[in-house]
Each structure stands twice: as structure tokens, then as C-alpha cells.
Amino acid sequence: MKRFFRWLMVPVAAYAERFLLLYANSQAMTSAFKRDILKGFHNLGGTDNPARSVNTSDAYKLALYLATASRGAGDTVYNTTGELAATGNYVAGGEAVTLGTPPALDSTTAHVTPSASVTWTDLTSSGAFDAALLYNDSHATKYAVSVHTFASQSITAADFTLTMPTNDGTTGLIRIA
Amino acid sequence: MAEILTVKLKRNGWPEDEAPVMIDESLLAYTEGGFEDDNEITKWREWHLDGKIVKRAAHVTLKKNVAAEAVAAMFGK
Numbered sequence: 001m002k003r004f005f006r007w008l009m010v011p012v013a014a015y016a017e018r019f020l021l022l023y024a025n026s027q028a029m030t031s032a033f034k035r036d037i038l039k040g041f042h043n044l045g046g047t048d049n050p051a052r053s054v055n056t057s058d059a060y061k062l063a064l065y066l067a068t069a070s071r072g073a074g075d076t077v078y079n080t081t082g083e084l085a086a087t088g089n090y091v092a093g094g095e096a097v098t099l100g101t102p103p104a105l106d107s108t109t110a111h112v113t114p115s116a117s118v119t120w121t122d123l124t125s126s127g128a129f130d131a132a133l134l135y136n137d138s139h140a141t142k143y144a145v146s147v148h149t150f151a152s153q154s155i156t157a158a159d160f161t162l163t164m165p166t167n168d169g170t171t172g173l174i175r176i177a
Numbered sequence: 178m179a180e181i182l183t184v185k186l187k188r189n190g191w192p193e194d195e196a197p198v199m200i201d202e203s204l205l206a207y208t209e210g211g212f213e214d215d216n217e218i219t220k221w222r223e224w225h226l227d228g229k230i231v232k233r234a235a236h237v238t239l240k241k242n243v244a245a246e247a248v249a250a251m252f253g254k
Binding site for chain 1: 183184185197212216217219221222230231232233234235236237238239240241242243244245246247
């Protein structure tokens with residue numbers, strides 16, 4: 001009987017592994033972010049917010065995710081599932097981003113982009129990673145903004161740098177057309 | 178003049194433990210490369226010792242990003 005179950009489990013395990021491999025990170029603005037900006041949960045805009053009494057930008061972070069994770073448009077908040085392990089100089093939650101330039105209009109498209117690259121210094125990643133989640137770190141709930149994917153990377157005892165695109169209506173990191 | 182680099186090496190008897198050690202760069206084989214597609218420009222640098230990567234850095238520049246379409250509906254539609 002034991003042998004039968006062992007025989008049965010081999011294809012089941014292989015199928016499960018194959019199914020798990022279907023998970024992947026997807027580049028997307030999260031659906032929740034679209035709702036949350038209408039609710040006023042986010043301020044990516046520096047100090048020029050006359051509509052609110054709290055007139056400072058929220059703090060945002062980028063967290064890195066293993067290539068086997070499944071971050072994407074469905075994310076609502078920062079999620080530790082699939083994040084790099086807090087080893088090798090990676091700090092859980094990721095690194096802060098600098099928002100030195102408030103959102104602006106390029107013709108009819110609003111856009112905002114962090115004003116500096118983000119670097120994980122002297123990193124040894126716990127595995128291959130291919131995605132970064134941008135989220136609001138000012139609120140305890142840590143609302144998700146967007147997932148950005150790139151070719152899978154493994155870093156050993158060195159820096160990993162993520163440089164932002166040109167901040168305009170065509171390539172800005174976050175755009176609303 | 179060769180630099181002293183911090184790399185990760187497996188210590189004898191501790192196969193799962195990669196300890197950071199300082200090593201003269203001239204003892205390592207160095208390769209670099211990169212690629213560009215619609216999504217990113219990526220450059221990487223690797224240092225090898227005895228065929229094994231002991232140090233690897235990468236620089237990713239994002240190109241293609243996320244956008245949402247804003248819609249204002251007409252009344253009565």
C-alpha cells in the first residue's frame with residue numbers, strides 16, 4: 001500500500017511543481033492603487049498639496065521579490081510572501097525611494113518617477129529575483145502601488161542598482177493617461 | 178594596480194556557509210555583459226574563482242513602465 005502511494009505521489013508532486021512554476025511576477029499598476037488614489041490614500045507629490053492639511057509626501061519603498069513569487073496587479077498591500085529573505089544585507093521591506101519631483105502633466109498624461117536610483121549595497125540575494133514592488137510605507141497598511149519586473153538577477157557580495165526611467169508622459173514610472 | 182575585493186567563498190567543512198572574505202582582484206577571472214530590450218537595459222559584472230561566481234553585481238535601468246487610463250463617463254451612458 002505504501003509503495004502504491006509512493007508511486008502515486010511522484011506524478012502528483014511533478015504536476016504540483018509544474019503548477020507552481022506557472023506563478024510569475026507581472027508588471028502592473030495595482031488595481032487597488034487606482035482605487036486608493038481616488039480615496040486620497042497616497043501623496044507622491046512633495047509639499048505642493050494645498051487640498052490637504054498634511055502637506056508632505058508619503059514615504060515609499062521598493063521591495064525585491066524572488067522569480068518564483070506571484071506579485072502583480074492583484075496586490076493590495078506590501079506582502080512578504082516571495083520577498084527576498086532578510087539575509088546577505090537585504091532588509092525586509094526593501095529600500096526607500098526618493099521622490100524629489102512632484103507628479104506633473106506631460107500634455108494629457110500625469111506622471112511621477114522617483115528622482116534617484118535605488119541601490120541595495122553589498123547584497124547577496126537569497127535567490128534569483130525579477131520584480132520590485134513599490135508601496136506606501138507611511139501607512140501601517142503599506143498600500144501597494146505597482147510591480148516592476150526585469151530579467152532575473154542573482155547578486156553575490158555586490159551592489160544591485162535599479163535606475164528609474166525618464167520622468168515624462170511616455171516613460172515615467174507611474175503614468176495616468 | 179589590483180584591488181582587494183570582498184567575495185563569497187565556501188569554507189572547507191562548511192559547504193552551506195559562504196563567508197565574505199577579502200581577496201586580491203588579480204586572482205579572479207572577470208567578465209561583464211548586458212542586454213537591452215523594450216523593458217530594460219541591464220549590465221552585469223561577475224568575478225569567478227575556480228569557475229564559480231564569487232561576486233556578481235547588476236545594474237538595471239527600467240524603460241517600460243506601468244500606466245492607467247483615466248476615464249470620465251458621460252451621464253446617461
